Amino acid sequence: GESVGLHLPTLSVQEGDNSIINCAYSNSASDYFIWYKQESGKGPQFIIDIRSNMDKRQGQRVTVLLNKTVKHLSLQIAATQPGDSAVYFCAENPYSGGYNKLIFGAGTRLAVHP
Amino acid sequence: EPEVTQTPSHQVTQMGQEVILRCVPISNHLYFYWYRQILGQKVEFLVSFYNNEISEKSEIFDDQFSVERPDGSNFTLKIRSTKLEDSAMYFCASRSSRQGQGEAFFGQGTRLTVV
Numbered sequence: 001g002e003s004v005g006l007h008l009p010t011l012s013v014q015e016g017d018n019s020i021i022n023c024a025y026s027n028s029a030s031d032y033f034i035w036y037k038q039e040s041g042k043g044p045q046f047i048i049d050i051r052s053n054m055d056k057r058q059g060q061r062v063t064v065l066l067n068k069t070v071k072h073l074s075l076q077i078a079a080t081q082p083g084d085s086a087v088y089f090c091a092e093n094p095y096s097g098g099y100n101k102l103i104f105g106a107g108t109r110l111a112v113h114p
Numbered sequence: 115e116p117e118v119t120q121t122p123s124h125q126v127t128q129m130g131q132e133v134i135l136r137c138v139p140i141s142n143h144l145y146f147y148w149y150r151q152i153l154g155q156k157v158e159f160l161v162s163f164y165n166n167e168i169s170e171k172s173e174i175f176d177d178q179f180s181v182e183r184p185d186g187s188n189f190t191l192k193i194r195s196t197k198l199e200d201s202a203m204y205f206c207a208s209r210s211s212r213q214g215q216g217e218a219f220f221g222q223g224t225r226l227t228v229v
Contacts, residue, residue, distance in 0.1 A: 034217050034218075036220075041222075041223075042222055042223070043118075043205050043220035043221050043222045043223050044157060044205070044220045045220070046217040046218075046219070049217055089156065089157060091157075100145070100162075100209070101147065101159040101162050101170055101172075102147075102149075102157075102159065102218060103159065104149075104156045104157040104158070104159075105156060106155075106156045107156055
């Protein structure tokens with residue numbers, strides 16, 4: 001069935017360290033993946049996306065890695081800052097075509113300590 | 115920067131009452147969605163809307179729910195007879211293209227509290 005899940009519900013890091021948030025997905029037909037950041041009381045905010053024909057994509061301080069062999073997605077945040085504290089969700093498009101609902105994972109809370 | 119706007123930010127209603135949640139998607143977007151998030155849980159898909167009709171809906175989106183795009187600008191979610199378990203954050207999202215060429219932009223959400 002369709003499912004997207006996260007290995008760690010809470011991740012605590014020191015300011016300046018790198019953070020890695022992981023996500024597993026089960027639908028091999030998924031062709032597009034997005035990482036969203038959600039701050040308290042706000043809607044999900046786009047961070048970075050990746051298509052299934054890629055295995056790595058870099059943004060500003062963030063990198064997404066996709067391993068289709070083991071159906072694993074990760075978000076790397078370099079030099080983590082207090083403003084990065086939030087809940088991070090991975091989301092997938094479960095199939096090609098259609099109207100592309102997003103299936104969200106359970107979320108990982110990132111806590112950045114000074 | 116264009117954004118999805120939702121009103122109201124917080125709605126309190128009595129069980130059994132009808133509520134309408136409103137959204138103004140980004141103007142050149144074609145695909146519209148409602149999601150909900152029960153407190154502390156993940157974001158769940160409710161319904162997608164394209165070309166003035168529902169394109170997909172989840173099991174959550176039963177006969178008590180309906181969506182409408184009445185005037186080419188607003189996109190509404192109606193719950194006819196609210197239940198306690200409808201209490202959640204409701205997010206509207208819009209997207210310019212179907213697949214892989216643009217992320218879904220989310221509004222700030224409406225917190226619905228059913229008492």
